[in-house]
Amino acid sequence: MQRTNYCGFITEAYLNQDVTIKGWVHRRRDLGGLIFIDLRDREGLVQVVAEPDASCFNIANELKHEYVVEISGNVRSRPNPNNELNTGKIEIVATTIKILNTAKPTPILVDDNNVSEVNRLTHRIIDLRSQKMQHNIRLRAKLTYSIRKFYDENGFLDIETPFLTLSTPGGARDFLVPSRMNKGKFYALPQSPQVFKQLFMVSGFDRYYQIVRCFRDEELRADRQPEFTQVDIETSFLSEEEIREINEKMIIQVFKEVMNVDLPKLPVMTYADAMYYYGVDKPDLRLEDFKFIDLTAQLKDCGFKVFNDAAKRGDGRIVALKLPASVTLSRKEIDELTQFVAKYGAKGLAYIKVNDVSKLSEEGLQSPIVKFLSADDLKTIIETTGASSGEILLFGADKAKVVNESMGALRLKLGHEKGLAKGEWKPLWVIDFPMFEYDEGVGKYMPAHHAFTAPKDEHVELLTTEPEKCLAKAYDMVLNGWEIGGGSVRIHNAEVQTKVFKAMNLTDEEARQKFGYLLDNLQFGAPPHGGIAFGLDRIATIMCKADSIRDVIALPKTTTGQCLLTNAPNTVEEGQLQEAGIALLAN
């Protein structure tokens, strides 16, 4: 028998009709001589009742959790409607029940919220039956299709790039694949199709997109996976603004289609402003007003040594966060916050509780640091922060990096915990990134975005003189404090590309070895081009409000790169290694 419809779609529209449904026994209850079955499929639950005189009563009696059955019956109104269910106004009076498959007791229960993540991942196939995972995986599928639809409608061509490709050491670590036919040689799995998509522009495809798996063999932090999915975009002949515009349209259309959410037009913030006001290049604008108040210049000559040192060291800064009078902080809370910022390297957390703004001394200002500050300093602080009675000021003063990280984290924590967030979805563009960051470990300037990012036209000369001052035509799309996409206008001129490699201290030989095929092709008529890549896993995680990226991936890996379902990776047969031309290193 074909099913009439999914379980979750059998509503009043089917009243008094004969229907057939197929699904899983979610629950069975015996009540007053009747057997009630909640049958489940991907669209939801519906209640089936087997009456004692029905010929299927005995079969109904055999049914256990997660049995797969086909049930036919007649739809009637339910005496006690369940308004939480789409199907809650009706029930199906079973006439025939056919067991399509039995089920042993499952190792975890469907929809049990008290199962550890290890157990969920080990028994992932059962875990995926849960409402939560069904919702997340379906939302992700909808998201994926909505993105494809946008780019297809806008003339972008879906072009596939190789997975077995060239290793380019230097950035993140590659996963290697030994080549049996070319013994001693290796493919690498792509960290991104960056160079390929640029070359497609040189080929004249004009607009490219691909939703593609990428691979990085890095230490896995909580929200990293060794394989992740990227929405990869490249276009020719567009300016930085035009590239941002079309991709902004995408995210707005996709949020509307998938979430029925109207995103605002995206505000644009420079990297410099983002760091100045939020200490981070991906500010969470749900806390837009709860931002740093910079006091570095104002307190350069103040009497408090911690402030004074930070202001004078050159790479230091002093910032304040101002909590509104509606927020209180106990002594215990302040101690905990002090420990919190210490994790980010802060040596303390100075504060002033502004009890009475008319008394700028220890009388009106409750704080261990007031005694170190002159009346003028206190006046400056109160005026610059605009603090009123009842408000609390928290201070960070150290190297800018420490202040930004510690006070940035504190801003997010306090802001969300104390209910200062406004609005649900706050996207923005962050632009004007620096071309390079100095990597203290390597002792070199490294590209902040990647080596193919174009400098601002007026900054090309700085590449050779002061690379650290050179700004890039790079942009990130940020949503609720997550970087969801990042891109840039690329270098389309082989000479400029060579200058950038030089600024990175790559020798000509190294550059050629890694990127010779890019450099060559840039000389055969490369159009101006640029693009962006979005993290699909991240966007899905934010949309699902999921705890972890693993909750939006059907079959994710643990932080040690294992698949608990299949037990991959695993040992392989000696013959397989020999064919691949490799041997295990002795430990």
Place this chain on the structure above:
Amino acid sequence: MQRTNYCGFITEAYLNQDVTIKGWVHRRRDLGGLIFIDLRDREGLVQVVAEPDASCFNIANELKHEYVVEISGNVRSRPNPNNELNTGKIEIVATTIKILNTAKPTPILVDDNNVSEVNRLTHRIIDLRSQKMQHNIRLRAKLTYSIRKFYDENGFLDIETPFLTLSTPGGARDFLVPSRMNKGKFYALPQSPQVFKQLFMVSGFDRYYQIVRCFRDEELRADRQPEFTQVDIETSFLSEEEIREINEKMIIQVFKEVMNVDLPKLPVMTYADAMYYYGVDKPDLRLEDFKFIDLTAQLKDCGFKVFNDAAKRGDGRIVALKLPASVTLSRKEIDELTQFVAKYGAKGLAYIKVNDVSKLSEEGLQSPIVKFLSADDLKTIIETTGASSGEILLFGADKAKVVNESMGALRLKLGHEKGLAKGEWKPLWVIDFPMFEYDEGVGKYMPAHHAFTAPKDEHVELLTTEPEKCLAKAYDMVLNGWEIGGGSVRIHNAEVQTKVFKAMNLTDEEARQKFGYLLDNLQFGAPPHGGIAFGLDRIATIMCKADSIRDVIALPKTTTGQCLLTNAPNTVEEGQLQEAGIALLAN
């Protein structure tokens, strides 16, 4: 300046308007003091003319092949229209020309058809500028989107499966990926997401699709790639016929959308009939009528020893192919065809030219074998084949395998060369495949489709008694002699699955080691399910009428698994091997 439109879209609609275009200098001619430029972008060519008094004349004079330029000018009627171009009725009189990038002379010329494939693949980025490759890659993108659209509209969920997964030796060879974090262990790249998609059905997703890269480390024949793209489908609760029906709808809708071709409803042919009439399980029905005429039974006792032996050996057969009177074969051609079938193991190619059907002897029948055949035999042959005067009969007699392969190949060759094909697109389903094929190399029954294919309900018992007679709920979609898709109803019952593993001589331990996670989950409420996988590369190749699968892949590999653009695979640094925990084997 933003471009007004693509070059290929500047038609009469823009007459007398000022336009801006951007693209590549495809050709430049100096004629009567004017400079003519054909400017190219992905949508085509448009003619630009620079007049001697224009301020951009000097720049026009500098332009070389493949320079990237931005040109503004006014559109006017062309005195000598070129009707082969969409833009052929107009030309653009240039006012300003801006060189966006210069180009060195390219190593191969765009649209040069005399470039070797090695050169095309080495300079792939330039090769991709050709009309042919632009067409193929764009058609493929359209095809991909059209397929996605169909499955999305029909409730299929796009769910991603892992690329770093478990090695399951036994079928094709896996590509291995050493795990740095789990030293001594390896991931394998998936040969297909077969088990995962079945498990998604156990999870209750009901309908799954994915367009996904798959990997097989096999010797690469001309039309194989180590990585290929599969349209992967799985559904729950549907019968074999219902699964075929929905996927048939897909191919019909996609051909309409992509090619504007109306495919017919697909005829259904059993595997047995396909082998009987065409000697192959993927018959090219453009040659539907040009089929084998089986004479095995009729010639069992004939006087010609070659025929007699073939008919009596049990695994032999005799077939004839009948060429219509419109086709002639010279002595030389017959000699060549004899050499052709010899490549497939045939020891000769018997023929009868039916010069006069009224004279069933050497007088009317021109043939070296007539003298071995009795009048009755000859009468049987002429009657069974229905041969008329002027027609030619070609015979195959040997082991069925040799006859099928040699005469099957001959049928395709002669049929297409002699113009016997009818119709352009001839799809069909081939069904009722055997469950197993005996692999003489391994000395075991191996699954003809794969180990998870369900037997026909009435053949389950045969699994343990006569597996060779057991037919499967398996089906292939065939188009013009290519298998474009293959699938089956799967085993959803752990006991039946175990029987199949037994028939394959897999021990319980081996089965558990390879597929334990499938067997386990089949016991927790697996619905009846089945699916299909289509070869996207093949469908694109057929649609493009391309010579090779490499012509529909942007960045393909050679038959030795190399990418001539990037030079992958390549040697890697010693440190990379150490980190991966492996060493090269000495040769």
